[in-house]
Amino acid sequence: MERVLDVRNLKVYYFTSKGPVRAVDDISFYINKGETLGVVGESGCGKTTLGTALLNMPTPPGKVVGGEIIIDGTNILELNENQLRKNVRWEKISMVFQGAMNSLTPAYTIEKQMLETLRYHRELDEQEARERIKKYVNLVGLSDDVLKRYPHELSGGMKQRIVIAMALFLEPELVICDEPTTALDVVVQAQIINLLKELKQKLNLSFIFVTHDLATEAEVADRIMVMYAGKIAEIGTNDQIYGEQGPMHPYTSNLLAATPRLHKKVEKLNFIPGSPPDLLNPPAGCRFHLRCPVVMEKCRTEEPPLKEVEKDHYVACWRCYENE
C-alpha cells in the first residue's frame, strides 16, 4: 500500500530552564493512503507535540532534535521555512488545531478569511477562488449563506466545519485533526465524526485523529497508536485494539477498562494508580513500569523496543514478547 507519511525515530524536546523535556522520544510509524490513524493518550503524552512536529513547526521552546519525516519521498525536516510554507504545509499535510474554531477572526466574514488564505497559496482570480470556497463549504455540509456571516453568528459545530473546510481546500493528502470533537456537545460530535468519515471516502484522504478519548477513536480510526510518556506503547488495527481479543499492552488494556461504557453495566471501573512520569526525568526501562500491574524485573532497567508481534500489531512491552 502507498504510504503518505513515514516517520522514523522522531524526537521532539522542549528546552526549558530545567532541562530538556522529552515530549516525543524516538518514535517511528507510517500512514497508508486513505486510512485514519488514531493517536490516543493522556494529557502530556506528546500527542499534540507530535501533530505540530509533523508540520515541522513545533511550539517554542520545542525543537525537533532528530529523526525523519518523509512525505512524498522528501524528508521535510531538511526543508527551509519558505519551502515548507510553499510546498508542504496545507499543500500536502494540514492540521485542524485544538480549539481552532475559536481562532477565526471575529472581524472578518467567513468568506473573507477563507479567501485570504486561499489566495495566498493559489493564483486564482476572485471568481475562481469564490467558486472553490463555495465547493468546500458545501462539501462540509454547510450552505452558501454562511459565507456572508461572521464567526459569532455560527454555532460551534458550524465553525468546526469551516475550520475543516479550510484544512481541505488546498487539497492535501493528509489532515491532522487535534481533538476536533472535544469541545463540542455529543450530538454535534457525532455529526463531525460522520463528516470526517464521509470526507475520507469521498476524497480518499488520510487522517491523523488525535484525541484522549478511546471511545471516539473506536468510531473513526482504522489503526490506533497509543502513546504513553512520549513513546509509542502500542499500534494496532481497530479490531486488534477494540475486538474480542483486546489490546496487548497493559497500559492500553487498563485504559480501556477505565473507560466508562454506556450500554454495559460495570460494577467497578478500573483505574491506573499513580500519574504519568515527569518527562524532564523519565524513569529508566519501560516508562510505564511504575504504574504497571504486571511489571517484571527486566522492565525496570531495559527499555522495550516496539516490535511487530502479529501482522500490523506493534507493542513495546517485555511481557508481550514473552507470550509469543
Added chain:
Amino acid sequence: MSDVIFELKNVKKWFPARRNLGQLLSGERKWIKAVDGVSLKIKRGEIFGLIGESGCGKTTTGKLIMKLMEPSDGQIIFNGEDVTHLDKERLGQYKRNVQMIFQDPYASMNPRFRAVDVLTEPLEIHGIGKSKAEREELAAKALEAVKLTPPEDFLGRYAHMLSGGQRQRLATARTLILSPDFIVADEPVSMIDLSTRAEILHMMKEVQQSMGLTYLYITHDLSTARYFTDRIAVMYLGKIVEMGYADDLIDKAKHPYTKALISAVCEPVSGKVNQSKEVPIKGEIPSAANIPEGCRFHPRCLYAKPECMQGEDPELQEVENGHYVACIRYKEIEEMGTSWR
C-alpha cells in the same frame, strides 16, 4: 426527617437579554430563560445526575441550589425548610450544609494557599474549632477521608505541587470539612485524565457512603453518569424532559431527545469505523432567548406532530415506576420500535 433532602418546585431563572434602542424605548423586555420551570425531588443519600448539553441550564440549576443566585420564580426546599430566599445569617448556615466541587481543579484553588490553608479557611469563616491546632487536626482528618495520605505530606503543599487528581481530592476534602449533608459536583472529573478518573469517582462514592452524603452530579457525560449515579434527569433548554433510575433511563429511554443523546455516545468497541452514526435529531439547539412554542424540543424532533407545536410544554408525567417523561407521543414512538437506532 423525610427522605427528600431537596425539592425544587417549578424553579425558574430568567436573565434579562440585551435590548436594542427600539426595544428600550418601547419598553419591550426579552428574557433568556436559562432555567424554565424545573421541578424535582432529590432523596437523602442518593447520587442524582443532571445531564444535558451546554446551555441547557444544568449549571444554572446547580448555582440556584448553591444559592449563588436567586431564582426568578419557584420554590427551593431543603430539609423541609423553604430556602428560596434567605437572609445573610441563615445563608451562612445553609452554605455549611450545602457545598460544591467545581469543574476545574486548577482554577478553583488559590495558588498562594497551601493545602492546610485551603482546608482551614472554611473553618475560620464558620468559626469552627477553637484553636489553630484543632483546625489543622480537622484538616488532616479531611485529607485522610479523601485518601491523600499521609496527611502530613500534603498539608504543606501548594496546589501546583499536586496532580489534577490530587487537586480534585483536595477540593473534595474542602467540601467535606464542614460536614455538609449535600454536595453539588459540577463536572468534577471532566478535566481529569481518563486513567485516574475512575479513581476519583470511587473516592467520591466511598466518602458519600461512609458519611451518608447526597450528591447532585452535573455532567454532559452519559457514560460516567450511568456508572456513578442512582437517578438521572435529562435537561433540554431549561426544562427536565426525562427522569428515572440510571439503568432504566439509559436502557429504556423514552423521550426522543434522550434517545438521540444516547445514540450519539461513542463506545470503545470494534466494527464501527466504516459506518456512519445515526443520530435521530434535526438541526441545532435553539437559543434560550427564543424558546419554541409547544414542546420546546419539537423543531428538532423526528416525531413531532402538529399538536406538539402549539400550546404549553408537555408535563413531566410518571409512566413507569419512578420513570418520568415529558412527551405526549412517547407511547406511539415506543410502538414504532427501535427504528431510531
